[in-house]
Amino acid sequence: MVKAVVLGAAGGIGQPLSLLLKHNPLVTSLGLYDIVNTPGVAADLSHISTPAKVVGYLPADDGLAKVLTGADVVVIPAGVPRKPGMTRDDLFKINAGIVRDLATGIAKNAPKAFVLVISNPVNSTVPIVAEVFKQHGVFDPKRLFGVTTLDVVRASTFVAEVLGDLSKAPSITVPVVGGHSGVTIVPLLSQSSAALPADFTQDARVTLTTRIQYGGDEVVKAKDGAGSATLSMAYAGAEFAEKIIRALRGETGIVAPSFVHLESDPASGAALKKEIGKDLEYFSAPVELGPQGVASIKPLGALTPYEKTLVDAALPELQTNIDKGVSFISASKL
């Protein structure tokens, strides 16, 4: 029995993500929460002939507490998306408070759930959730994940495009590490499971790296004011949620990059800090998942000199983003 909950379920990501979770036979109960429209979305999804029982709640009548009760996995795509010209950090002003309040609800009603944070800026919203949980005495770093899967999905797709064969995309894996915004997104193309062409130049590698780092901006620009990636994010979020669900059901050996607290596995976290040469609290790295959440954080492995410069370039912005999330909660009255 697995109860999955989506907070922000009526939005651009929330609706297709809820559809994909309803489609997943491992999910037996699906709780939807938003400040608008969840009864309609829930009624619609509830007619689909898959096992999950769907319920939808609004804030009235303690809806947040009700939807979270009994949750095993909580996915958070609530909050505003970017418009052209904005950075993810520009969303902090609105989304930080939304994520803080939802995290407070989780701390009170589902403190043991696995929490998957999609709301941007992920580099700051994940620390926000952690700090709220700490204030409520329920923080377990093994159970908190910033969802960076879309970067990994983009890397697979764009490498397959370079190889001229999109049918290879589902089987290509490229570790993407660091964080989830521009320069903090670090694709390790040298570790792609499918080798790039022998004549792939350094210029082409830089172009491909930049495309992965700024894939989100490509969608924001194409949507031209109507938001950011929703459908690809729903796909990526459902893929990551499924991995988490399989792990909590006892399957071992599942590895996926995610933005995690480096104390989620103190030994491998300390090794990773040594590798990147900085005492950061959070970093996105390939994580081995287990029934308790993070089982171990994998090392970055051999980096090329170019990839090393990318990691170094990511560190200052990551530090600033993390500090901003932490200070927001120390300054908030919960």
Ligand SMILES: NC(=O)C1=CN([C@@H]2O[C@H](COP(=O)(O)OP(=O)(O)OC[C@H]3O[C@@H](n4cnc5c(N)ncnc54)[C@H](O)[C@@H]3O)[C@@H](O)[C@H]2O)C=CC1
């Ligand atoms: N981690 C990632 O890779 C990605 C993250 N995102 C982020 O996901 C977030 C959502 O994006 P979209 O779905 O496109 O936005 P959207 O505006 O279409 O949907 C957001 C939903 O959140 C709801 N919401 C607002 N305040 C809420 C609250 N207090 N409680 C519950 N629900 C609330 C809204 O009513 C709306 O239905 C944005 O912050 C966006 O930047 C988007 C794409 C990729």
Ligand SMILES: O=C([O-])CC(=O)C(=O)O
């Ligand atoms: O670009 C955005 O604002 C949304 C996002 O995080 C992504 O698509 O990677």
